[in-house]
Amino acid sequence: MSRSRQKQSKDRHQEILEAAARVITDRGLGETRISDIAERCGVSPGLILYYFESKDRLLVEALTYANDKYYLAQARDLRRLSTARERFERLVDLSVPGLLPDFERLEEWALWIEIWVRALRDPALAKEAEVLDRRWRQSIADIVRSGRETGEFPDGADADEIGTQLGSLIDGMAIQVLMNDSQLDPETMKRLCMDVAAKLIGFALEPATA
Secondary structure, three states, X not given: OOHHHHHHHHHHHHHHHHHHHHHHHHHOHHHOOHHHHHHHHXXXXXXXXXXXXXXXXXXXHHHHHHHHHHHHHHHHHHHOOXXXXXXXXXXXXXXXXXXXXXXXXXXXXXXXXXXXHHHOOOHHHHXXXXXXXXXXXXXXXXXXXXXXXXXXXXXXXXXXXXXXXXXXXXHHHHHHHHOOOOOOOHHHHHHHHHHHHHHHHHOOOOOOOO
């Protein structure tokens, strides 16, 4: 295959992923048909099945694509911060639905919910979702390690274990915020996450402003 055809194929693959993410977010996976995605990106359903063997496979790849875009933007955003404490708080800010409108992740969260629901019935899909979950928890653990290496955070519990605890906490609260829980708005979620993180990681919380 020539380079131009390889690039064309790669671009078309990406266009389908982007269209799939938008359609699944708008309609939900259960109501999404291959023909809906084909119509959104202007291709035939057969072409989509040429690139993806099933709707579940398309969902997983769409989620991975959305995650890759998010982590790339996140890495650029975190690099400008000088301390591990600042990077962790920024990570929390970026993970609270509705807290930062300019960095909204509703598309990704909608895809995640679809993955979690279907993974309960599909072991293969559950395995794929676990890989993406590990990436999220690892990003937290890496910040903890970085802070310990610079002396900003004290030594303590295993960094990977902290990543699992805090990642699970953030995920669980984010779902409640997305469901408009009357007792858990974005600001409350952030405060609770930072309070738990301060205890687990070992940093001082900033004084509350009047």
